[in-house]
Every structure is written in structure tokens, then in C-alpha cells.
Amino acid sequence: MKLNLSIKPHWLINVLTRNKHYLHLSEHALSDNRSGSEQDFPWQDMPNLPQIDHGFFFAALNWQHQGRVYRFSWLPKHQAQAMLEQATLAWCRTHGRQLIEAANHCYQLLHPGKSKRYLRQQTWLDIKNCAQTALTPWPETLPLKGLTDELRQAFKRLQHLSLWSEKDLQQYRQEFIRHQQHSFNDFFQQVEANPLTQRQQIACITDEHNNLVLAGAGTGKTSVMVGRTGYLLQSKQADPGEILLLAFGNKAAKEMDDRLKQRLGRDDIKASTFHALGQAIITRVEGKPPALTPLAQDEDAKQLWLEQQLNRLLAEPSPHSDYPALVLSYLERFRYPIRSAFDFTTMAEHIAYLKDNRILSLAGEKVHSYAELLIADYLYKSGIDYRYRQPYTAPGKEHNLRTTAVKTPDFRPYKPAFYLPGYGIVIEFRHLRDNGQTPDFIDSKNYRQHILWQRQLHHSDNSRLIELDETALTAGKLTLALQEQLEQNAVPFTPQSDQALLTIFRDNGALAALDKLLCQILTLYKAGDFDNHSLSRQLKAFYAGKPEALRHDGAYQVELTLQLLAPLYQAYQAMLAKEQHIDFDDMINRATAYIRSGQFISPWSYIMVDEFQDISAPRARLIKALRDAVDSASLFCVGDDWQAIYRFAGSDVGLTRQFSSYFGHTCITTLDKTFRFNNSICDIASRFVSQNPAQLTKTLTTLKQVNTPAVSLLQQEFTGNQEEDKHHARNGAQLTAIADILKDISSARQNPNSPSSVLLLARYHHLLPDKQALQELAQQFPMLTIRALSIHASKGMEGDFVLVLGLHQGKHGFPAEKSDPLPVDALLPLESDDAQKPAYADAEERRLFYVALTRAKHHVYLLAELHSPSKFIQELIADKYPIKRLVTKTKPQAQPATPPSNCNVCKTGILSQKTGPHGSFYSCSNYPYCQYSETIAKDRRRA
Numbered sequence: 001m002k003l004n005l006s007i008k009p010h011w012l013i014n015v016l017t018r019n020k021h022y023l024h025l026s027e028h029a030l031s032d033n034r035s036g037s038e039q040d041f042p043w044q045d046m047p048n049l050p051q052i053d054h055g056f057f058f059a060a061l062n063w064q065h066q067g068r069v070y071r072f073s074w075l076p077k078h079q080a081q082a083m084l085e086q087a088t089l090a091w092c093r094t095h096g097r098q099l100i101e102a103a104n105h106c107y108q109l110l111h112p113g114k115s116k117r118y119l120r121q122q123t124w125l126d127i128k129n130c131a132q133t134a135l136t137p138w139p140e141t142l143p144l145k146g147l148t149d150e151l152r153q154a155f156k157r158l159q160h161l162s163l164w165s166e167k168d169l170q171q172y173r174q175e176f177i178r179h180q181q182h183s184f185n186d187f188f189q190q191v192e193a194n195p196l197t198q199r200q201q202i203a204c205i206t207d208e209h210n211n212l213v214l215a216g217a218g219t220g221k222t223s224v225m226v227g228r229t230g231y232l233l234q235s236k237q238a239d240p241g242e243i244l245l246l247a248f249g250n251k252a253a254k255e256m257d258d259r260l261k262q263r264l265g266r267d268d269i270k271a272s273t274f275h276a277l278g279q280a281i282i283t284r285v286e287g288k289p290p291a292l293t294p295l296a297q298d299e300d301a302k303q304l305w306l307e308q309q310l311n312r313l314l315a316e317p318s319p320h321s322d323y324p325a326l327v328l329s330y331l332e333r334f335r336y337p338i339r340s341a342f343d344f345t346t347m348a349e350h351i352a353y354l355k356d357n358r359i360l361s362l363a364g365e366k367v368h369s370y371a372e373l374l375i376a377d378y379l380y381k382s383g384i385d386y387r388y389r390q391p392y393t394a395p396g397k398e399h400n401l402r403t404t405a406v407k408t409p410d411f412r413p414y415k416p417a418f419y420l421p422g423y424g425i426v427i428e429f430r431h432l433r434d435n436g437q438t439p440d441f442i443d444s445k446n447y448r449q450h451i452l453w454q455r456q457l458h459h460s461d462n463s464r465l466i467e468l469d470e471t472a473l474t475a476g477k478l479t480l481a482l483q484e485q486l487e488q489n490a491v492p493f494t495p496q497s498d499q500a501l502l503t504i505f506r507d508n509g510a511l512a513a514l515d516k517l518l519c520q521i522l523t524l525y526k527a528g529d530f531d532n533h534s535l536s537r538q539l540k541a542f543y544a545g546k547p548e549a550l551r552h553d554g555a556y557q558v559e560l561t562l563q564l565l566a567p568l569y570q571a572y573q574a575m576l577a578k579e580q581h582i583d584f585d586d587m588i589n590r591a592t593a594y595i596r597s598g599q600f601i602s603p604w605s606y607i608m609v610d611e612f613q614d615i616s617a618p619r620a621r622l623i624k625a626l627r628d629a630v631d632s633a634s635l636f637c638v639g640d641d642w643q644a645i646y647r648f649a650g651s652d653v654g655l656t657r658q659f660s661s662y663f664g665h666t667c668i669t670t671l672d673k674t675f676r677f678n679n680s681i682c683d684i685a686s687r688f689v690s691q692n693p694a695q696l697t698k699t700l701t702t703l704k705q706v707n708t709p710a711v712s713l714l715q716q717e718f719t720g721n722q723e724e725d726k727h728h729a730r731n732g733a734q735l736t737a738i739a740d741i742l743k744d745i746s747s748a749r750q751n752p753n754s755p756s757s758v759l760l761l762a763r764y765h766h767l768l769p770d771k772q773a774l775q776e777l778a779q780q781f782p783m784l785t786i787r788a789l790s791i792h793a794s795k796g797m798e799g800d801f802v803l804v805l806g807l808h809q810g811k812h813g814f815p816a817e818k819s820d821p822l823p824v825d826a827l828l829p830l831e832s833d834d835a836q837k838p839a840y841a842d843a844e845e846r847r848l849f850y851v852a853l854t855r856a857k858h859h860v861y862l863l864a865e866l867h868s869p870s871k872f873i874q875e876l877i878a879d880k881y882p883i884k885r886l887v888t889k890t891k892p893q894a895q896p897a898t899p900p901s902n903c904n905v906c907k908t909g910i911l912s913q914k915t916g917p918h919g920s921f922y923s924c925s926n927y928p929y930c931q932y933s934e935t936i937a938k939d940r941r942r943a
């Protein structure tokens with residue numbers, strides 16, 4: 001149909017203007033003839049369709065051209081309408097190609113590479129956007145005649161796409177997934193030992209820009225990694241060279257390789273560790289492999305190097321002339337964690353703090369509180385001779401201690417905290433606040449009476465009593481108050497030299513401990529890739545989430561540590577530069593920089609990360625850079641925030657919990673059916689780990705159901721022979737208990753022909769049976785495959801049965817009670833995602849316990865101490881978790897005739913019999929921190 005139409009305005013216009021006015025329309029343009037001149041407006045240059053304005057008698061035609069609007073008025077209405085229809089047809093024909101191209105583009109986006117693909121959120125938005133933009137200038141309906149079918153089809157398709165709702169998108173994806181499941185059914189049935197479940201298949205097929213498979217223990221995350229790799233290759237979406245598989249650690253990478261080879265039958269695809277990846281990227285860019293500093297793989301060598309640097313700075317401090325003073329200042333104040341007695345609710349906790357941190361004064365006394373440490377050290381530094389907790393006699397009567405030693409009203413020898421023999425001065429520290437409050441575990445009334453008694457005593461024997469208290473300690477003015485009082489009492493000061501003090505700190509190991517701390521801080525500082533800005537943001541968030549850290553000058557301690565670190569860090573970096581070496585952190589950070597700068601061209605369109613919950617911020621930056629380097633790249637991570645156990649090494653579980661805030665729109669697929677363990681283990685482990693409200697909520701179901709508890713608790717009596725014995729499963733009673741349990745397991749095995757696997761797990765490796773003991777167990781139980789591992793090392797493993805050992809409190813207990821030094825804690829990733837919310841106590845240890853429980857397929861045995869069971873065991877009991885309580889069958893070796901009993905003052909010490917000049921008595925194993933003793937009447941003697 002050829003287009004050719006002219007229309008004139010009302011005749012009166014031509015008469016009045018004495019001109020011939022008319023509009024002419026052809027296939028290519030609209031011509032405006034007014035006042036004898038003609039102007040052409042090609043349809044091609046008109047971005048929009050002409051419009052008509054209807055007046056009462058006449059109509060006007062408007063059109064746009066090169067940014068201007070033109071208008072032709074006084075047109076007879078019916079002719080104007082006919083003109084508009086022709087104009088619309090002409091415009092549509094002219095712009096039809098663009099519309100067809102837009103439709104083709106949308107089709108391309110929907111079907112990249114001619115095959116159907118999972119429709120990503122961004123692609124969907126791009127398609128919608130493209131369709132809507134293309135259609136904007138077009139009429140809602142096309143002219144009925146005169147247009148090609150191709151154009152009509154493109155128009156229809158774009159209209160459909162522009163109206164796509166979220167629901168349509170989901171439906172489209174579901175259809176796609178169903179289609180893929182059907183097409184690759186054989187593959188999904190065979191890729192692993194068992195057919196992949198629907199959920200697992202969906203996780204393999206889903207290919208959002210960012211994908212997180214969030215799953216519980218034993219739900220087959222590793223199966224999904226293998227399944228997805230195979231699916232991408234089988235469906236020809238990816239060549240092996242386009243897939244990057246990342247695992248944590250060489251062992252995990254090797255296991256993944258083996259599994260890929262075994263299940264997919266191919267070895268052209270390999271898993272890599274983050275460091276190997278960093279190394280490969282640097283090698284590609286620099287043309288040769290980077291040289292790794294020997295210190296990177298040898299923590300002892302690194303510490304030694306740092307010690308040399310520290311010594312150098314102490315010997316020749318210039319240009320850091322205040323360095324020795326800063327070191328002393330740190331050691332004097334912060335070599336032990338600062339705690340007031342008010343920080344503890346029980347005496348046992350206070351004693352554990354003193355014992356676990358091995359708090360010793362400069363002179364080597366086992367002081368009874370942090371305040372006493374400050375006093376003892378102050379006296380020592382000032383060269384003032386003192387006696388610590390020695391039996392007291394009135395001044396002048398010291399010569400005959402035996403007869404003149406003063407007894408307290410309860411007939412114990414009075415041992416003042418400090419006595420200055422040259423001056424007859426006694427110094428006592430009072431756990432008392434201004435308002436008379438004492439710590440919870442101190443009997444306030446007795447305490448006050450004892451103070452009164454002391455005051456009367458010193459008053460009556462004319463000795464001088466210096467009393468210091470909590471108020472001065474809290475205000476950080478304890479030593480100042482002491483100094484004032486000593487000056488008032490004319491005690492002369494002969495201060496020790498800095499060198500003498502440094503020698504003491506060198507001899508007592510405090511300097512070595514500082515070296516270790518600085519080494520840790522250097523590692524964390526480098527691993528965190530901090531700059532001034534990110535460091536201050538980190539510290540701000542840390543103090544906000546842990547306000548108690550500020551209580552005892554915590555911010556100053558962190559600042560001082562960083563001041564001490566500064567020259568060491570510079571020296572470390574200078575050493576690396578000089579030797580042309582890098583460390584592991586440089587490997588990650590330099591590789592990230594090369595990717596970002598475009599110096600490394602990434603070949604990977606599919607980035608897959610296993611055990612994502614263990615990722616650290618620099619590693620997350622590396623994979624984000626890789627994802628962003630390739631337009632269509634997708635990130636696929638599997639992880640379980642309940643199993644994040646590497647915060648101490650810089651892992652940030654917040655990156656899993658807040659995945660989409662960091663990486664952008666994410667498709668989260670959950671796997672909630674566990675194949676490993678039964679409902680009993682599942683319920684107990686899930687309930688336990690979920691006590692921390694920061695953990696993501698998950699409801700796991702199990703394939704296996706049992707009706708009886710599959711978690712048993714055996715509480716064992718401490719043999720009482722040796723303090724150390726109770727911490728070692730290597731010896732004595734625990735080993736016998738292990739053997740008893742293994743005996744039960746061995747005899748109850750359902751299939752006598754196939755061996756059962758047993759994992760012996762403990763918080764610390766040294767709590768596991770040693771090699772010889774394991775060999776003996778293996779000989780004793782040939783049908784059991786027994787492995788002993790720390791819980792950290794058991795990550796990703798499974799056994800038919802699990803025995804968790806070493807479930808006691810205190811040193812090397814579980815949860816580990818010795819917390820990280822404050823400066824270390826401050827540089828570690830935050831435990832809580834909300835900086836305003838305090839971190840849940842023992843959060844990481846709780847997750848570690850979850851990991852231990854969930855390694856078992858059939859049954860978990862918890863071996864705990866009877867007298868000081870782990871806090872976690874106490875919680876299981878107190879909160880009535882459905883666990884089975886076992887009764888010990890074996891008598892502990894060398895069991896004493898009378899079972900030991902706990903001290904009724906400190907509650908955790910064990911009373912043992914001693915003999916002194918006045919006969920037998922029981923004394924507390926927490927002596928000297930707990931001074932409780934009990935005289936044994938002759939007829940009551942126990943042994």
C-alpha cells in the first residue's frame with residue numbers, strides 16, 4: 001500500500017493568508033507547506049508518533065522533530081484523522097526495524113547461545129527495560145493493515161515481555177528448571193552415590209548472578225558442588241576452563257578433585273585453594289611465580305623474626321625513641337587481661353581467671369587479684385621491700401613467728417596482702433565500692449567484719465594500715481593512691497631501671513608473650529588489609545558491640561598495641577620488599593588488585609566456593625572482583641553459618657548471613673534435609689546452636705528417624721590422682737571409658753561384615769588418645785575404623801559414631817575459656833552482624849560443638865567430667881535436652897578409698913588430705929587462691 005495523502009486547512013485560512021497551505025504525507029516524510037515554503041520532516045527523524053488535538057470544529061496535528069514541536073492547525077477533523085492513521089502507518093513502517101531488533105535483543109537475552117538459560121534477575125530487568133523502552137513511542141495497537149507479520153510479532157512479544165510480573169518470572173524459571181531436570185534426569189540420578197533430591201537439583205540448575213546454597217550439616221552441600229559442576233559441563237553451558245572451583249585448604253581441594261574425578265570421570269577440572277588462585281593470578285600478570293616468604297609457612301620463624309625486631313627496637317630505639325617505654329608501659333599494665341573481682345559472679349570464675357592466665361607479680365607471687373598485681377608490681381618497681389601474704393606478727397615481734405603469729409577470729413593465721421617490714425606498714429586491697437558493695441561471691445557481712453577486725457588489730461599494735469579499694473582501681477588511680485600514702489608514710493622509693501624491668505619481663509616470659517601477641521596482630525592486620533579508615537571503622541564497631549571492652553582502659557590497650565606494631569609492620573613490609581617476597585595475604589590482595597585493574601583477564605564465568613561460611617573479607621573481595629571482571633559471571637557459594645568456626649583466623653560469618661548486602665541480589669536455595677544423622681541428633685544439635693539468636697533460622701528434617709535418644713552423656717568421676725590427668729584422655733579412666741563405649745558399639749553393630757567408623761573428637765588435639773593408645777584400641781576393636789581428630793579438623797567429615805572427649809571446664813576445656821587478648825579480639829571480624837547488639841557468649845565454641853555433634857551418622861557419645869563438666873554439658877542437662885545419661889561401668893584407676901569432694905567455698909577446688917605440724921587436714925586444690933582448709937578430727941580421718 002503506497003502512502004500519498006495531502007490535506008489542506010479550512011479554506012478561510014488560505015483566503016486570509018492568501019497562501020496555499022497544505023500538509024503532504026508520503027512513505028518517507030511529512031511535508032509542511034505554508035506561505036509558499038515547503039519543509040520536509042522525515043519519519044526517520046521523528047522520535048515519536050504524530051499526535052492529533054481535537055477542537056470543537058477543527059483538529060490540529062502535532063509532531064516532534066529535532067527537539068522541537070510542530071503544529072498544523074485548522075484541519076478538518078475527519079481529514080486530520082485520516083492523515084493521522086496514514087502517519088501512524090508510515091512511522092511504524094519506518095521505525096519497525098528498530099522494534100524488531102529490540103525484540104531480537106530480548107530474545108537473545110532470554111536464550112543466550114541459542115540454548116535456554118536460567119533467567120537471572122538482572123537479565124529479566126534488562127529484558128523488561130528493553131521492551132518497555134522500545135515500546136514507549138509506539139501506539140498501544142498497531143494499524144490493522146500495511147505492516148509485516150515480522151513487525152507484528154515483534155510488537156506482540158515486546159508487549160508481553162514489558163508486562164512480565166515477578167510471578168511470570170518465577171513461572172518461567174520453574175518451567176526452565178523442570179525442563180532441565182527432565183533433560184538431565186539420568187545425570188542427576190547418577191552423579192552421586194544417591195540420586196540428587198529435587199532441592200539439590202534445583203540448586204545445581206539455578207544460575208542467578210549470585211547464588212547461595214544455605215544448608216545444614218549433612219544436607220549434601222558437597223554433592224551439590226559436584227552436581228552443579230557436572231551439570232554445567234553436560235548442558236554445555238560451560239567449558240572446564242570457565243569454571244573456577246574454590247575450596248578452603250589443600251586437603252579440601254584435593255578431596256573435591258578426587259570426588260570430581262570419581263563422580264564425573266574427568267580430571268580436566270580442578271579445585272583450587274584461595275592462595276593457589278592468588279599465586280596463579282600473580283604469576284600470569286608478573287610472568288613468574290611470586291616468591292613466598294619463608295615466614296609465611298613457619299609461624300615459629302615469623303615469631304622469631306619479630307622477636308629480633310622487637311629486641312632491635314629495644315636496644316636501638318632511634319628513630320622510635322619512646323619504644324622501650326611503650327613496651328614497658330604495655331607489659332606493666334596489660335600483660336594479663338584486666339579484670340576486677342566485680343567482673344565475676346562466682347569465686348570459681350575469679351580463681352579460673354587467675355589460674356588460667358597464670359597471673360604472677362614481677363617478683364613471682366601468685367597474687368589473688370589483678371589489683372594486688374598492680375600493688376605488688378608497683379612496690380617492686382619502686383624498690384620497696386615487701387612480704388606477700390606472710391603470717392603476720394606485730395611489729396617488733398617478728399623474731400618469734402611461731403608464738404607471736406596473729407590468728408584471725410576464725411583461728412587461721414592472719415596473712416595481710418602486703419607487709420613492708422622496714423616500716424611496719426600493711427597494705428590491703430578491699431573489693432569494696434564506695435557504696436559498700438562487694439562482688440557477688442563475697443559474703444559482704446563477713447568481709448566487712450574482717451576489715452573491722454584488721455583495723456582494730458593494726459590500731460592496737462600501732463602498725464600502719466594502707467587500705468586501697470575498688471573505686472581507686474576503677475578510676476585507674478590505684479597506684480597513684482598507693483604512691484601518695486607511701487609518701488605520706490615517708491617510705492623512700494628506689495625505682496628499678498627500665499633495663500632491669502625489661503630483664504625481668506624477658507626472664508618471666510612476658511616479653512615473649514608480647515612478641516607472640518604482636519605476631520598475631522601483624523597477621524590479623526595484614527589479613528584484614530586494613531587502612532586507617534577501615535581500621536577506625538572496625539574499632540568503632542567493635543567497641544559498640546562490646547562496650548565492656550572499654551571498661552578497663554581497653555581502647556588505650558588496643559591503641560598502645562597498634563603503636564607497638566607500627567615500626568614492626570614497617571620493618572616487615574620493608575623486609576618483604578627487599579627480599580622480593582610476598583606473604584599469603586599479599587597473594588590474595590595483590591591478585592585482587594590485578595583483577596580490578598584489568599591486568600588479569602579472568603577466564604571464569606562460573607565461580608564456585610565451598611564452605612563459604614569460612615570466608616574472610618579479603619577473600620570475599622577477591623571473588624567479588626573475579627565476578628565483576630566477567631560480564632555474565634555467576635557466583636555460586638555453598639555454606640552453613642551454623643558451622644562457621646574460623647573467626648580466630650579472620651573468617652567473617654557475617655558475609656554469609658549478610659550475603660546479598662555484600663554481593664547484591666542473590667538467589668538463596670536452602671537444603672534442609674540431612675542425610676547424615678537422625679532426628680535425635682538433629683533436634684539436639686539444631687536447638688543447641690540456635691540458642692544464639694544471631695544464627696540464621698533453619699529447620700532441618702532428617703531421612704533417618706529414631707525413637708530413642710541418639711546422644712548419650714557419660715559423666716566420669718575424676719580419679720583425683722593428678723590434676724593433669726583430668727585433662728587427658730590419653731591416660732587412665734577416660735581411655736577405659738572410651739574402650740567401654742567402643743565395646744558397646746562393636747557388639748551392637750548391625751552388619752557384622754562391614755566395619756563401622758568411629759570419630760574421636762576433642763576441642764584440643766592433645767586431649768585425644770595418643771598414637772599408641774589408638775593402636776591398642778584398633779587392635780582391640782578390629783571391626784571399627786577409629787580416627788582421632790580435633791573438631792576443627794573433623795569439619796566436612798562423618799563417622800557412624802562420634803565420641804566427644806574433654807568436655808570439662810577451665811584450662812583446655814570446652815568451651816575454651818581463655819578468651820583472645822583484647823587487641824586480637826578487636827581486629828577479628830565482628831561476631832554480631834548488628835554492631836549495636838552484643839555478641840552472644842561463646843558463639844564460635846557453640847558452633848564448634850554443633851560441628852562435633854553433626855559428624856555422627858548414628859550416635860554421639862559425650863564424655864564429660866563429673867565434677868567440672870563443660871558449661872555446654874551443664875546447659876544440656878539444665879535445659880532438659882533429650883539425651884541419655886549413661887552410667888560409668890569402670891572404676892577409675894587408682895580410685896581413692898574415699899571419693900574426693902569439692903571445696904565448699906570456691907566450689908571447683910578438690911579437697912585433698914594433707915598433714916601438717918598440727919595433724920591432718922583437708923586443703924583445697926585451688927590453694928593459694930582459695931585458702932579453705934578443714935581440720936580432720938582423729939576419729940573422722942578418711943584414710
Ligand SMILES: Nc1ncnc2c1ncn2[C@@H]1O[C@H](COP(=O)(O)OP(=O)(O)OP(=O)(O)O)[C@@H](O)[C@H]1O
Nearest residue numbers: 194195196197217218219220221222223675676796
Ligand atoms: N541426595 C542424597 N541422597 C542420599 N544421601 C545423600 C544425598 N546427598 C548427600 N547424601 C549423603 O549425605 C551425607 C552428607 O553429604 P555431604 O558430605 O555432601 O554433606 P555436607 O552438607 O557437605 O555436610 P557438612 O556440611 O556437614 O560437611 C553424605 O554421606 C552423602 O553421601
